[in-house]
Amino acid sequence: MRVGIVGATGAVGRELVDVLGRRAFPVTSLRLFASARSAGTKTKTPFGEVEIEEFSDAAVRDLDLALLAVSGDFAKAHAPKMVEAGVTVVDNSSAFRLHDNVPLVVPEVNASAIGPARLIANPNCTTAILVVALEPLRQAFGLKRVIVSTYQAASGAGAEGMAELERETRRVLVDGAKPQAEVFRWPLAFNVIPQIDVFQPNGYTKEEMKVVWESRKIMGMPDLPISCTAVRIPTMRVHAEAVTIETERPVTPETAREVLRRAAGVKVVDDPEHGLYPMPINATGQDDIEAGRIRANPVFGDHGLDFFLCGDQLLKGAALNAVQIAERLPGLARKAA
Amino acid sequence: MRVGIVGATGAVGRELVDVLGRRAFPVTSLRLFASARSAGTKTKTPFGEVEIEEFSDAAVRDLDLALLAVSGDFAKAHAPKMVEAGVTVVDNSSAFRLHDNVPLVVPEVNASAIGPARLIANPNCTTAILVVALEPLRQAFGLKRVIVSTYQAASGAGAEGMAELERETRRVLVDGAKPQAEVFRWPLAFNVIPQIDVFQPNGYTKEEMKVVWESRKIMGMPDLPISCTAVRIPTMRVHAEAVTIETERPVTPETAREVLRRAAGVKVVDDPEHGLYPMPINATGQDDIEAGRIRANPVFGDHGLDFFLCGDQLLKGAALNAVQIAERLPGLARKAA
Structure with missing residues (x-):
């Protein structure tokens, strides 16, 4: 599965890389996106060395799954475009959490709420x-x-x-x-x-x-x-x-x-x-x-x-829960199989 | 008024000295008691330099007021003897707080509970x-x-x-x-x-x-x-x-x-x-x-x-409240006048 982490250099972004690795998430390619300032930096991951890319809507279009560790404003501006391009998005921000048609999921509680959704919100840490x-x-x-x-x-x-x-x-x-x-x-x-x-x-x-x-x-x-x-x-x-x-x-x-x-x-x-x-x-x-x-x-x-x-x-309050959601995405599970 | 602080070298003891000073408590002599380890040390106070004395039941007998910043066990062992010797005691420990005949006082709430008591308990800080x-x-x-x-x-x-x-x-x-x-x-x-x-x-x-x-x-x-x-x-x-x-x-x-x-x-x-x-x-x-x-x-x-x-x-939670209690002791107020 082609996985991208957007906001990869932040505290949650770094944990996401780690959690994907130790839970052996079926990653075929891992791409890391951040601001122009970090682009070009190489970073070691459980999936090999990855060069951080500058985020753009075009750059993330061919991902299967995007894990967003960005601000609510950033998510609002870019997540819908990703979904439109066919990317499944798990968003860690508050942007979509209360939208009626966006599942807000803690897998131990309401995994079934994911359904066929292609944009899933990760709750507030507390x-x-x-x-x-x-x-x-x-x-x-x-x-x-x-x-x-x-x-x-x-x-x-x-x-x-x-x-x-x-x-x-x-x-x-x-x-x-x-x-x-x-x-x-x-x-x-x-x-x-x-x-x-x-x-x-x-x-x-x-x-x-x-x-x-x-x-x-x-x-x-x-x-x-x-x-x-x-x-x-x-x-x-x-x-x-x-x-x-x-x-x-x-x-x-x-x-x-x-x-x-x-x-x-x-x-x-x-x-x-x-x-x-x-x-x-x-x-x-x-x-x-x-x-x-x-x-x-x-x-x-x-x-x-x-x-x-x-x-x-950073784990159950953010990165771990996001990856647990991703593990339960039915479409992706099929694609990955 | 002859005032003594027992446990004078602890955090609350030091605040007691300071609070007595800045509230211009009618101190005629201030004596500071601690363990043998600290005895002999001289310390500056708002009432002049005071040499710390080793505590003994005999040493505190001729105080008018003793402010206790000691453990519950210590208070249990020595406060009753002080009261018997005519000393009014405000105790910061938990030893007597729930005794029926000992007022437990926060002056803003129940100053009138002090009455003629000669042993008054200072509550837990929280x-x-x-x-x-x-x-x-x-x-x-x-x-x-x-x-x-x-x-x-x-x-x-x-x-x-x-x-x-x-x-x-x-x-x-x-x-x-x-x-x-x-x-x-x-x-x-x-x-x-x-x-x-x-x-x-x-x-x-x-x-x-x-x-x-x-x-x-x-x-x-x-x-x-x-x-x-x-x-x-x-x-x-x-x-x-x-x-x-x-x-x-x-x-x-x-x-x-x-x-x-x-x-x-x-x-x-x-x-x-x-x-x-x-x-x-x-x-x-x-x-x-x-x-x-x-x-x-x-x-x-x-x-x-x-x-x-x-x-x-250390203030409302301890030293300040103790001195506020002392300020409301009717007998002492008369003696001091």
């Missing part, structure tokens, strides 16, 4: 990590209310975000100077920023509303009462989430733990006695999201549950 | 920061449910915690080595640890249950449904809290903002359009807690409210 744990709990106990607070890593702002956190932390510790901010709105080193993406008229940020809108669409619960507080913290690439749910039917930590143990894409890490619970230092580079701190929340009587999630923002 | 905002909202709208997720700084583990975070962050960035952990259970640099204090049989940590138990006692709501997820993150000395409440009566962000603007000890920082909301970089060293991100939470219909708090863990 959403992808959340619904992998939420869906099995919904199936087992029903969902009445969901309240999420996030602890989001610098990688959510791409390679530049991670570089800024590292550089500015160094500036504080080594130079004893005040940290600066360019990628983030405020300095992130030793700080907490309760704003990710722009504010909406209802006082929530767009990141927070993405979690609301996208979780509802992926789980097929258009009216689910769900709220989010999205907070950037000084970690590198794993998002953590403190989740409180009210269920339709009674729930216990034991039954919830059992449900999550059987769930695809979830690793239960929940042994408080031995200090084991989800943490970024362990979840980094892991495909499965970690779920732990599973406990009854008496605020909702015997229908309340609290848990804590950690997921690699 | 609780103190929370109830300053929660109480005025309770008075205005009633409280039906409270759900809190915290973002707690290294200072909660004292000066050693802050030093470890700094040292281990440097180890990662400068030496390119793996971070170590001694004070914290796991390395905190670029990590998130969803455990503070020990686990309870119900799956919550003691820190989380302190927020539950102490908030109920301070606000006089013994049955308030309230839950907490307490998380240590790599910041230095400000705790942040994402709070969701369900109120008894309808609430709007506008009315809630107005209520919090009038509340003592609260500074409303809530101008999303200009990127203004509570953040550790601004709340560090500030007496008032910052409240912002105030918005309606539709998960609870028109009875839901979300907000975000930041408070200096």
Whole structure:
């Protein structure tokens, strides 16, 4: 299969190359596209050395599959042309996620939504990590209310975000100077920023509303009462989430733990006695999201549950989920066979 | 007034000296007590140079007021003897907080609870920061449910915690080595640890249950449904809290903002359009807690409210609140006059 990655030099683009390789995706040719600035650079991949090409609509026309790790504006401008040219597109941006005729997919939850679509949207990172744990709990106990607070890593702002956190932390510790901010709105080193993406008229940020809108669409619960507080913290690439749910039917930590143990894409890490619970230092580079701190929340009587999630923002939150979608594209599977 | 600080060389002890000075507390003599290791060291204070003394029950007998910044075990062993000797004690530890005959006080909320008590408990830092905002909202709208997720700084583990975070962050960035952990259970640099204090049989940590138990006692709501997820993150000395409440009566962000603007000890920082909301970089060293991100939470219909708090863990979360309690001790106020 002729696969192209658009936005190949970013944090997600680089992970896409890696994930395609270690999952042995049936790549016959891999092409990497970026801006003119990077074009001509050669890079080693699991599929041999590849020279980065400057993106153009013409250049990507003969791909079978394009994985997009670009901005929403870029995706809006170019993805439809690719689809028209016969390319199947998995888009990591928010551009098409809420379009009625574009499936928004987390394969563990709604793989069947892919159908014959040739443009599939990859959800927001926080959403992808959340619904992998939420869906099995919904199936087992029903969902009445969901309240999420996030602890989001610098990688959510791409390679530049991670570089800024590292550089500015160094500036504080080594130079004893005040940290600066360019990628983030405020300095992130030793700080907490309760704003990710722009504010909406209802006082929530767009990141927070993405979690609301996208979780509802992926789980097929258009009216689910769900709220989010999205907070950037000084970690590198794993998002953590403190989740409180009210269920339709009674729930216990034991039954919830059992449900999550059987769930695809979830690793239960929940042994408080031995200090084991989800943490970024362990979840980094892991495909499965970690779920732990599973406990009854008496605020909702015997229908309340609290848990804590950690997921690699660049993997399940982005590149891994995109490749998992691609693995399930029926047309491509046939073509590749 | 003859004032002594026990545990004077710790992070809270040092803040106590500073707060007494800048609030012009009526100190006639200031004595500083610590372990034998620090005894003999001279330290500059707003009340002149003071030589640190080794603590003993005999040494503190003739104080009027003792401010304790020591462990719960130490407080349990020595505070009752001080009270017996005629010393009024404000204890920062958890030793007596839930004792029926010991007032647990956040002056903005329940100053009147002090009464004639000679042993007063200072609450857990997360609780103190929370109830300053929660109480005025309770008075205005009633409280039906409270759900809190915290973002707690290294200072909660004292000066050693802050030093470890700094040292281990440097180890990662400068030496390119793996971070170590001694004070914290796991390395905190670029990590998130969803455990503070020990686990309870119900799956919550003691820190989380302190927020539950102490908030109920301070606000006089013994049955308030309230839950907490307490998380240590790599910041230095400000705790942040994402709070969701369900109120008894309808609430709007506008009315809630107005209520919090009038509340003592609260500074409303809530101008999303200009990127203004509570953040550790601004709340560090500030007496008032910052409240912002105030918005309606539709998960609870028109009875839901979300907000975000930041408070200096060493000030309102510890030293400042202790001195504010001392300022309201009626007996002492008379003695000092």
